[in-house]
Amino acid sequence: MSHTNSAVRFTIASSSGGQGPQVVQWLLKRNCSVTPVQLGWLYVSLCGVSLGIAAFFWSQGVPLVLPFASLELLLVVAAFWSYARHATDGERIVLQGGQLVVELESAGRLERAEFNRQWVRVEPKAGDGSLIEVSGQGQSVKVGRHVRPELRPALAREIRQALRGC
Template identity: 60%
Template sequence: MSPSLPPFRWATVSAEGTLWLLRRNCSVSPKQVGWFFAGLCGVSLGVAGFFWSQGATLVLPFTAVELMAVGTAFLVFARHATDRERISLRDGRLVVELEMAGETRRCEFVSQGVRIDTGQGREGLIELRGGGHAVHVGRYLRPDLRPELAREIALALREG
């Protein structure tokens, strides 16, 4: 009989180790935003072109400025839509990978030397420290759920 694994709310436990994958809550993907923006451009430029042909020549430049502003906002959204935190515990190593705006930061700890601090106050992130490194996780969880994630990580570190 195998020992029962501790129940985790956010972790996936397998024979290889324990994995927490925390992502931004996005209702649309960057690809869907791109298609929406293309449709918006087509409609806006079509309406602006009609009014330009009727003699309202300033409509087209203002439409172009508007579409540039909306396009910039959508680009900022799309850059951060796939942000995530990946925390894995495997073979005595705790590995944290933070992906933000397409850039990945990786921090690796020996599991016995990891210290977990829940941040000051309600808005604080979870700080993982050890071996001269520190990383903050939990930004994609509500502040009231972060202590529960910290307990999960601590339990997995003790068990593993």
Template identity: 40%
Template sequence: MNRDLLRERREWLLRRNCSLSPRQMGMAYGLMCVFSFAVATGFVMIGLWQVLLFTVLEMTAVAAAFLYFARHATDYEHIVLANGKLLVEQVSAGKMSVTQLELYFLRLQMPARYGDLIHLESNGVAVDIGYFATDPRRRALAQELRAEVQGGLFSN
């Protein structure tokens, strides 16, 4: 066999593109609170206390959005093709799921429409991948994966 499946290993890592560190997120939230509450305090001084209530609700909503963002900032997909198997490790909000697929029975469904994920299925086990890739990158990943799988299975 020209191709030694036991020694070849191909990996893909897909993760979120986070532009702010947790410290920067905290600083941004603190600055928003300072400015919003300064404006609200000015309105309270002229007798419009409703603005303060709105500011509290607004900053609570922003805090919830920041917490959601922070919870998912480290999400990723790690795809490993080795030893005749495809291993898909997905982490979302700190919860990891690992799916192992046999290459011999693998069916790869390319994304049909914009926004569709790559669907993988083998022996009744199915997984969708490509959550953290743009549509062009997702299609390129599907083509790379298909070429690697077909090359490993059908080469002489």
């Protein structure tokens, strides 16, 4: 069964007050319920509770609790660090004038590709849940990592319509 949801819109359009070309952009961000700062405070409170319990048992004559609690906290900080590195990952696609600019940010590393509006191709066609490939002038970038697979064809259609000037 094919289902198309025309109510879903990804576009953020703006103009420069009639002085320049309209800017159309798509911001595709990772869905993070906890910010890195909140995660840091959570870790500090977890350390306080865990080390407090370990210190109590150490004072009661159970010395091995403290090293195991410390190991646990080291493993938790490794997991939190991995999460925090990717919390700000996202994709930004900007169409302004004759240029389509695609910026991909992953773990603090930014990749940027620029395409001529007239020569850019946007794949896949409707019905394919794979990533969207934006290509032209010998370069290619895949976008849509932070969009549910069933919504990627709608995003690809929006980008194609904006490129055509609709």
